[in-house]
Amino acid sequence: MAATGTVLVVDDDPAICVVVGEALRRQGHKVKIAGSIRERTALMESFSPDILITDVMLPDGDGLDGVAEIIERKPDLNVIILSAQNTLNTAIRATEKGAFEYLPKPFDLNELTRAVADALGHRSGGADASEQGLPHDGLPLVGRSPAMQEVYRTIARVLSNDLSILVLGESGTGKELVAEAIHSLGQRRTRPFVAINMAAIPRELIEAELFGYEKGAFTGAQARTAGKFEQAQGGTLFLDEIGDMPMEAQTRLLRVLQSGEVTTVGGSKPVRVDVRIIAATNKDLPRLIEDNRFRQDLYYRLNVVPVSLPPLRERREDVILLARHFLDRAAQDGLPRKALAEDAAQLLMAYHWPGNVRELQNIMQRLAVLSRENVIAADMLRHALPLDAVPADHAAPAGQLAQAVREWTKRQLGVGLGQANPQLHDNLLAVIEPILLQETLASVDGNQIRAAGLLGINRNTLRKKLTDYGLDPLQLRLSD
Missing domain, CATH: 1.10.10.60 (Homeodomain-like)
Structure with missing residues (x-):
């Protein structure tokens, strides 16, 4: 059984508090929120947490001030420091204050939830999170890039309401994962999450799939069948690739969204439905509207809160984080645990990823199965990538830069001269x-x-x- 505990989260950004708090609660932790040092001090007395997660820059002072004293009074408490001041000095100060972990902002939420699990294991002398079987997902999303932090913030803002959401992004960027995250952290999380892909269903069957049908409504309709709206009752309906929906189905969908009632194909009695709508597309809907291929009024109904997912080539700082995440996932599924060699990591960073996160996931899964070595090197990775992905000598410039920095550092350190450059x-x-x-x-x-x-x-x-x-x-x- 995974260890759970009490966590105090201190940050003056309400969006960060909401997302972090909900992710930790999903894992069974009891969570309290504070937005200042003053609130932190008050809650520390009444709440007595196992874990303290605190930002450095708080409205009423430096979040690191007082941490050493808190730990001295509560030796069993583990402290995790968050900071947008991504400097060596901040990391050193956090360590000197006795912090268990220091995570620079923007941070990956899954990395934070793992740190909490590790801190609880350390506190109790137990095994780490993976050995305890604790899920590594705070959200079904991975990323610490600024673009992903903005996605997290948007998710936080819509958890307490039922506004319609339109997720935009290229194929393979993780649009359904965003929908799943909003559902699983939101107020409808105990009800169904139902997904339907408009591009994968024949045009003539879309209305039957969405709204259901009565016995005898068409050839093969042998019994009344509930549609996706009824199946998602009380929960979330995810309309993927909404840009591929035929115009006639768009008209009926708009009517359902306006009335909150569904009438099955071949039926006459409307059924009241209560679902949250999240739609997604990789198409330019305004352009489709200009071409009379998408209804403008439906677009306004769906696009109440837009969420834009960047392509992987625009969030390269997340590539290695994602690659390791997928290798960890493969290991959790029973495959041998694999690591990335430095030259393989450089190759991953050099590739342009036209298939986005989905392509990266597929390649990591393939290598987890096929690689005979525990460490995946560039040569093995190159065989898994398209032939024209990157030049064979892609690592040479990076290697030359690393060597130049190494030599410069040695000179500055005064190796052999007895005095280092400050x-x-x-x-x-x-x-x-x-x-x-x-x-x-x-x-x-x-x-x-x-x-x-x-x-x-x-x-x-x-x-x-x-x-x-x-x-x-x-x-x-x-x-x-």
Whole structure:
């Protein structure tokens, strides 16, 4: 049986508190929320948690202040520190204060729930989460990139209501996983989650599948059959690939959404239904509306809260995290546990992933089955990728950079000279970071929003770095 405990989550961002709190409650933990040091102090006395998760930047001070004293008073308490100040100094301070774990923001929710499980196991002297059989999923989503953090925030905002949601993204980005997350963390989680893919059903059968049919309604209809709306009663209905729905079915769907009643094919008596609608598509619905292939009024009904999932090529910082997640999943399913060699990780990062997360998942599952070694190297991975995926010598530039950094670091450390150069970390960033900023901005013609996305940082952070290094974005455009 997986260990559960009491957790106090301290963060001034309500969206983070909602998502983290719900994910931990799903795993059986008792959770309380605080938004400041003052609230944290009050709850620590009345709640007596096993785990304290606290942000560093809080409205009334530094979240690290007082942590050492808290641990001294409660030796069995394990503390997990979260911080958007992703600096070495913050990590060192967290360690010095006695924190069990330090996770920089943006963090992956599954990584946080694993840290809680590990902390409980450490506290009780028990086995780790995997040995206890604790599910590793706080959400059925993985990612710490800024784009995925925004998805988490949107999910948090819709958990306490029944607004219709439209999930947008390329094929393979995980649109159904977002729908499952909203359902499993929301107020309808004890009721059914029913999915239907419009692109996978013959046009003439879509209405029967959605709304059900009466005996004798058409050839082969031997008994009354409930449709997806009735099957999802009280829960969530996920309409995947809504852009492929025929116009005549769109008209009937709109009527159901307006009235809250379903009439079966061949029937005359309406049935009242109560479902939450989440739709998804990889198509440009406004363009379909212009071409008279999608109803504008239905679009407005569905697109109350949009959720945009980025393609994997735009969240490359999540690639290795996802790859390891899928290998862990394969191990949980009984396959030998596999790890990624450094050259394989570089190859994964170099590939453009046209099939997005689904393609990465399939490749990791294939390698988990076929690889005879416990460590997956680039040569094995290259056989699993398309022939023209990446050049054979893709790792050479990365290897050359790593060697150059290694030699520079040795020189700065004063190896053999008896004295090290101070401020090593800042000095290295001052050499590398301006080049990274300059080349990235030049590649997008000086567009700071696009550059920030490629770099995995927000625009304000990019602007500050440009100012710090004295770089003018207007001079970083590609020449005409």
